[in-house]
Amino acid sequence: MDHLQRIYKSHQIFSSARYPISRRVLEEKLECSTATVKRMIDELRLYFNAPLQYDRERNGYFYDTRQGEVFELPGLWFNANELYALLTVQQLLEQTQPGLLDDHLKPIKNRLEKILATAQLNKGEIAKRIRILRMTARNTSSEHFQSVASALLQRKRLHIHYHSRSNDQTSQREVSPQRLTHYRDNWYLDAYCHKRNALRSFAVDRIRASWPLDQAALEFDDAELDAHFASSYGIFAGQPKEIAVLLFSAERARWVADEQWHPQQQGKLLPDGSYELRIPYADSKELVMDILKHGDGVEVLEPAALRQEVIKRLQAAMEKYSEGKVRF
Known part of the structure; x- marks a missing residue:
């Protein structure tokens, strides 16, 4: 029986007892020492505000609920590993996007920290030992992020002013939020755009203004959302139109063979190492960027259009380095 189980069992003993319980009886029922029983009594009082009193005449402990109140422990009980797992997730959320779901998680976080204290676990170790290095993350306004998250969870439509990097234009949109997606260290709102009458992804860091609307958001089932947002390569979603066939050198294969570029990818090691x-994709923009970062360690075999696009990018890069000018 671990420490938390003893705390919970001692609570059950006090709650169901009609008379004060002696320390000796507690030791027997909880299978522990006198020092352990004393520590649990102190923790029940200190961390859980238990109305635990000692009756000298009867030499026992009892819950003082004579005013008709019923005392209950916080309704969250986990073992040490489960507690650490929950707080680790919370820590990951804090480092990934400060403020994400703070209002929703704060009550449960406070209770977890109390239970951690009784288990003599150090919450500070989580923050100290877990690091998330956000190498390409873009700054996201906490105000707009909270507005998006609130509308998403409350299932309300959202009005946004959105600046598109592709055309450097700002437009106003009414959207029905469906999901928040954290992809490559950045947040995207998957939503139904009522202006375009279609599902779209919006980079949260490009939202310039936002406010929730009274209308309920349109609902889409998971299968339809997955078909649109998850069926193709990367954040450029849509039904796959092509299959890219890439050949990686034996040296690069030692890394790429263990990577997942797409849920429906197909890969095989060849005899020469x-x-x-093979990767399905709808839009080549992101795929080309990933291909180029492998330099001469990869060759595009198919389709011809993708191969020519990569060749064109490489030739343009070579022209910059062959102009014979050094810029300072």
Whole structure:
């Protein structure tokens, strides 16, 4: 029986007892020492504000609920590993996006911290030992992020002013939020755009203004959302139109063979140690960027249009380095 289980069992003993319980009886029922019983009594009083009193005449402890009140422990009980797992998730959320779901998580977080204290676990170790390095993250306004998250969870439509990087224009949109997606260290709102009458992804860091509307958001089932947002390569979603066939060198294969570029990818190691990867995609923008970062360690075999696009990018890069000018 671990420490938290003893706390819970001692609470059950006091709650169901009609008379004060002696320390000796507690030791027997909880299978522990006198020092352990004393520590649990102190913790029940200190961390859980238990109305635990000692009756000298009867030499026992009891819950003082004579005013008709019923005392209950916080309704969250986990073992040490489960507690650490929950607080680790909370810590990951804090580091990924400060303020995410703070209002929703704060009550449960406070209770968890109380239970951690009784288990003599150090919450500070989580923050100290877990690091998240956000290498390409873009700054996101806490105000707009909270507005998006609130509308999403309350299932309300959202009005946004959205600046698009692709055309450098700002437009006003009414959207029905569906999901928040954290992808490559940045947040995206998957939503139904009532202006375009279609599902779209919006980079949260490009939202310039936002406010919730009274109308309920349109609902889409998970299968339809997955078909649109998860079926294709990366954040450029949509039904796959092509299959990219990439051939990685034996040296690069030692890394790429263990990576997942797409849920429906197909890969195989070839006899010479090279690696062939097949990836479905709808839009080539993000795929081309990932191909180029592998330099001469990869070759596009198919389709021809994707191969020519990569060749064009490489030639443009070479022209910059072959102009014979050094810029300072």
